Amino acid sequence: MTYNTIILGAGAAGMMCAAHCGGRVLVIDHAKAPGEKIRISGGGRCNFTNMYAGPANFLSQNPHFCKSALARYTQWDFIDLVGRHGIAWHEKTLGQLFCDDSSKQIVQMLLDEMTRAGADLWLRTEVKALRKTEAGFALEVDREGARHSLTCHNLVLATGGKSIPKMGATGLAYDIAQQFNLRVTDTRAALVPFTFSDGRFKELSGVSLPARLSNDRNSFDEALLFTHRGLSGPSVLQLSSYWHEAEAIRVNLIPDLPLFDLLRDQRQAGGRKALTTELARHLPSRLVDHLAQHIPMKGNLADQSDAALNDLISALSEWQLTPSGTEGYRTAEVTLGGIDTDDLSSKTMEARDVPGLYAIGEAVDVTGWLGGYNFQWAWSSGHAAGKAISAR
Template sequence: MDNSNVIIIGAGASGLMCAIEAGKRGRKVRVLDHANRAGKKILMSGGGRCNFTNYTVEAANYISHNPHFCKSALSRFTQWDFIDFVHRHRIPYHERLHGQLFCDDSAKDILNALLAECRQYGVVIELNCRIDKLQQTENGGFVLDTSLGERRSDSLVIASGGLSIPKMGATPFGYRVAEQFGIKVWPTRAGLVPLTWQDDDGRRLAPLSGIAVACRASCGERTFRENLLFTHRGLSGPAILQISSYWRPGETLSIDLLPEFDLVERLKAARSNGNNTKLQNLLAEYLPKRLLQALLDDNYLLAAAANCSDKQIDAVAARLHTWTVKPNGSEGYRTAEVTVGGVDCDSLSSKTMQCLQVPGLYFIGEVVDVTGWLGGYNFQWAWASGWCAGQYV
C-alpha cells in the first residue's frame, strides 16, 4: 500500500500542472498514467512545436453547456502566467497568426520544463500503470487497485483527457469515474476535426485534394475566417477544424471562397469596362482553375465578362460567396484534436474544480465540458484548470 496526499490520474498538460502546484504546497503527490511516457499529447501538438497558449484568451473562445464556468480559472491563471513559466525555463518561442504561440525548437521543451518542476517539488510519476478499481473510503479518502499495487490518497484528481487520438492512449476512463460517482457527463463528440464528403460530393471534389484557399466558413451563427484545405475525404484546414466543433450531423456549412471582396462589384466593373476576358480566366486571379471548374458550369466559365447579364453575375457570385456543403460526417476521434462535451461543469466548483457532491474528487482539463478553439486555447484551459485544482487538493 502507498499513501499520498494527492493522486492525479493522467500525466498530461493539466495533470502535470496540478501536480506542480500541489507539490509547491508541500503535498505528497503521485501521478499515475497508463502510457509509457508522460505528456505524449504535448509532444505531438502543434506539429511537434506545441501551440502552448494564445496572446488573447477569453471565455468566448470556449464551448461549454455552461459558458461562464471557465472564466474563473482563466482569470486566475492567465496566458501571461504560462508565458512567465516559459520565460523562467528559457524556452524560445514565436507568435504565429491570431496570437498563437509556439516553441521555436520542440514541444519537448515544454514537457521537459513541466517534468523538471515535478522533480523539484517531489512529485512521483508512475507510468505503465493500469487502474483496475477505484473507490472512496469511509473516511473520505480514495483507494485504487492498480497494476503496480494499491494506492491511497486524501484527494483524487482526474486529468485523464478526452477521447481524441486513441492511438495516443485516449480512453473514456474519466467519464466512467464521473458516472461511477453519479456525476453527469454530457454526450461527447469529436472537435477540431476534418469533415468528410457525401458520396456525390466526394466523386466530384476529391480530385481537388491539396488545394488550400482563404475562406469564411459558417455554421448557424458561428463563423470563422481562416484557410480551408481540400482533401481526398473531405474538407480540413483551420476554418473547417474550427467550425467542426460547432457542426452537428445533418447541418449545412456555408463557405465564402472570396471573403476579401464583393465579386458582384468586380464583375460588374469588368463588364462596364468592356472586358472580354472569359470568366474562368478572370476568376483564376482569385481561385485555382480546378476549383472553379468543379463549382461552376462551363456556360458561366466560358462567358466573356463584357457579355454577362446581372443574372449570370449574381449566380456566379452566389456560388463562390455562399457555397453550401452538407458534410457526411467527421473523421472522428482518430484525427480529432479535442473532445467536445464531458463532465458537467455545474457539478464542479469553478474555483477549485472539486466535485460539489464528492469532496476530495476533482476533474480538470479536457475531461471537463470545456472545449477551446484551435490556437492554444485548449492548452491554456489545461494549465488554468490544473493550476486551480493544485491550490486546493
C-alpha cells in the same frame, strides 16, 4: 503506499496540477511517455496558448464555468513560466504562440516543475480498481506487470477525452466520474475535419484558400483545405465544434475579395477573356474547374451582365454544403462535452458531492477553439485544482 494526491493522467492538465498541489503527489499514466499530446501538437512545436484567450473562446453547457480558472491563471502567467525556463517562442496568426524549437521543451518544463514540487511519476501504469474510503480513495494499479495498492486523500481526473485513441485516449475519466455519480454530458469529436460520402472533393485534394465557414451559431474566417475525404483546415476544424449532424454549412470562398468590382473592371479592359480564366486569377484554378461543373461560368467576360456577375458572386459567397459526418475521434483534436460542470466547483474543480475528487482539462465539459485555447484551459484548470489542494 499513501499519497496526499494521486493524479490520473500525465498530460498537460495533470502535470500542471502536480506542480502546484504540494504534499506527496503521484501522477499515473498508462502511456510510455508523459505529455504525448503536447509533443505532437502544433506540428511538433506546441501551440501552447493564445494571446487572446478568454471565456468567449470556450464551449460548455455552462459558459460561465471557465471564467474563474482562466482569470486566476492567465495566458500571461503561462508565458511568464515559459520565459523563466528559457524557452523561445513566437506568435503566428490570431494570437497563436508556438515554441521556436520543439514542443518537447514544454514537456520537459512541466517535468522540471513536477520535480521541483517533489511529485512522482509512474508511467505504463493502469488503474484496475478504485473505491472511496473514509479518508479518501483506494486504488489498485498494475505497473509494468506488478500490482500495487495505493491510497490518497485527493484524486484528480486528468485523463482527457476520447480524441486520438491510437495514442491511448479512452473515456476513463467519464467512467470514474459516473462511478461517483457525477454526470457526463454527451460527448462527440470536435476540431475535426468534415467528410462527404460521395467523395466529391477528391479531385481538389490539397487545394487551400482563405474562406469563411459559418452556420447559425458561429462563423470563422481562416484557411479552408480540400481533402480526398472532404473538408479540413482551420476554418473547418473551428466550425466542427458548432456543427450538428445532417446540418448544412455555408462556405464563402471570397470573404474579403471585392470580386464583383474586379470582374466588372476587367470586363471593360479585357472582355474577350474567358470568365473562368479571369476567376482563376483570384481563386485556385482547380477549384474554378470544379465549380464550373455546378455554377454557370460559360462565355467571356464581355458576355456577363451585372446581374450574371451578381449571381456568380452569390454562388461563390453562399455555397451550401451538408457534410455526411466528421473524421470522428480518430483525428479530432479534442472531445466536446465531458464531466458536467454543474457537479464541479468552478473555483477549485472539486466535485461538489465527493470531497477530494477533482476533474480538470479535457475531461471536463469545457472545450476551447483551435489555436492554443485548449492548452490554456489545461494550464488554468490544473492550476486551480493544484492550488485548492495545496490550501487544504
